Amino acid sequence: MPNTICAQDSSEAEAAELLQKQLIDSQTAMSLAEIFKALSDPTRLRLISLLTENEVCVHTLELVMGMTQSAVSHQLRYLRQLGIVRYRKEGRHVYYALDDEHVRMLFEQGLLHAKHR
Amino acid sequence: MPNTICAQDSSEAEAAELLQKQLIDSQTAMSLAEIFKALSDPTRLRLISLLTENEVCVHTLELVMGMTQSAVSHQLRYLRQLGIVRYRKEGRHVYYALDDEHVRMLFEQGLLHAKHR
DNA sequence: CTAACATATGAACATGTATTCATGGATAGA
DNA sequence: TCTATCCATGAATACATGTTCATATGTTAG
Numbered sequence A, B: 001m002p003n004t005i006c007a008q009d010s011s012e013a014e015a016a017e018l019l020q021k022q023l024i025d026s027q028t029a030m031s032l033a034e035i036f037k038a039l040s041d042p043t044r045l046r047l048i049s050l051l052t053e054n055e056v057c058v059h060t061l062e063l064v065m066g067m068t069q070s071a072v073s074h075q076l077r078y079l080r081q082l083g084i085v086r087y088r089k090e091g092r093h094v095y096y097a098l099d100d101e102h103v104r105m106l107f108e109q110g111l112l113h114a115k116h117r
Numbered sequence C: 001c002t003a004a005c006a007t008a009t010g011a012a013c014a015t016g017t018a019t020t021c022a023t024g025g026a027t028a029g030a
Numbered sequence D: 001t002c003t004a005t006c007c008a009t010g011a012a013t014a015c016a017t018g019t020t021c022a023t024a025t026g027t028t029a030g
Helices: A012-022 A026-038 A042-051 A058-065 A069-081 A101-115 B012-022 B026-038 B042-051 B058-065 B069-081 B101-115
Strands: A003-005 A054-057 A085-090 A093-098 B003-005 B054-057 B085-090 B093-098
Touching: A003 A012, A012 B042, A012 B054, A012 B058, A026 A101, A026 B026, A026 B042, A026 B101, A042 A054, A042 A058, A042 A069, A042 A093, A042 A101, A042 B012, A042 B026, A054 A058, A054 B012, A058 A069, A058 A093, A058 B012, A069 A085, A101 B026, A101 B101, B003 B012, B026 B101, B042 B054, B042 B058, B042 B069, B042 B093, B042 B101, B054 B058, B058 B069, B058 B093, B069 B085
Parallel strands: A003 B054, A054 B003
Antiparallel strands: A054 A093, A085 A093, B054 B093, B085 B093
16 A cells, blocks of 8 residues: 655655665666666567577577578667677587576566466 | 587587577567567656556656656557556546566566666 | 679668657555 | 646657668579
8 A cells, every 4th residue: 555645745856766766766767767678579589598598599480480691680789789698609500508697587577477468 | 508509510400409499489579579669768767657556647757757747648558458457447537557467576686687788 | 904792881861760740548645 | 717637649860770782792503
């Protein structure tokens, strides 16, 4: 049972003060949004599901996902630039794997949520 | 230390079979993406931070956030339609509050992640 | 060296999205 | 009743985003 806050009822300053403590600042909000945005696309989530327990080369991802090489590669770059996946070159293959335990936890916790609906 | 999977190295069918078990289906991916997308915008995250422990009317949210009433109301509708927040009308005021424990957990866990960078 | 393969990337395109603007409905107060 | 306030919403706009297309780089095989 949460507090009810309305600037009209009590003194406006008092209500604002209460809420300002809860409000996250813009920089934190943007940083947080960036993390969740990485997880907000079905293609990236499917890629992450493949990379959570395996190190997989791009071509194989392309086959299993049923997508073009270019689309896969673009999304991998996205995840790479956020530090969510790492890559390892070996000959002409490049192997990708998940490299962020926080993201792994968010992914798994979200999966529980999705099934729990 | 994850397995390395490449369709060229072992038999292609074997590698694909391994990965198909990991791959989440499209429907699950879309449902999951929907949840994370709700958390992928700084404005919505700031709203959620205000509504996690309080029930707040729209006008007060407008004041504390420093945004237009319309922008706040649009985002509240977005969260409402996903069942993330509930609302309660009382006279000419409408009070909103967070109404999804899973989202609350994802938000708080993400916040730890954001600060841990 | 040459051809085939694996991957990366810039540009173009179509689509999605957050905010603003304008407006309407509902309620309280004078 | 009349006005001010609170909230919702459709349309428009500017911007972000995911995929495709074309192409480039680097590596292996013949």
